[in-house]
Amino acid sequence: MIVLSLASLVLIASILLQSGKSAGLSGAIGGGAEQLFGKKKSKGYEAILSKISVVGAVCFILCSLALVAIE
Numbered sequence: 001m002i003v004l005s006l007a008s009l010v011l012i013a014s015i016l017l018q019s020g021k022s023a024g025l026s027g028a029i030g031g032g033a034e035q036l037f038g039k040k041k042s043k044g045y046e047a048i049l050s051k052i053s054v055v056g057a058v059c060f061i062l063c064s065l066a067l068v069a070i071e
């Protein structure tokens with residue numbers, strides 16, 4: 001339960017610290033093309049937060065499934 005709580009806090013914090021990927025309707029139209037053709041930042045603050053979010057989500061899912069299997 002403690003690991004699940006920590007994973008959820010890490011996941012919430014890392015998602016809230018990330019910046020938005022689009023800027024309104026124009027970002028929604030152009031954002032899909034940018035995402036498709038790979039205009040992603042591979043280094044820096046946003047990449048680290050993205051990796052932390054993925055690790056936190058995987059840990060959260062695994063801990064949740066383990067708790068369900070135990071009980």
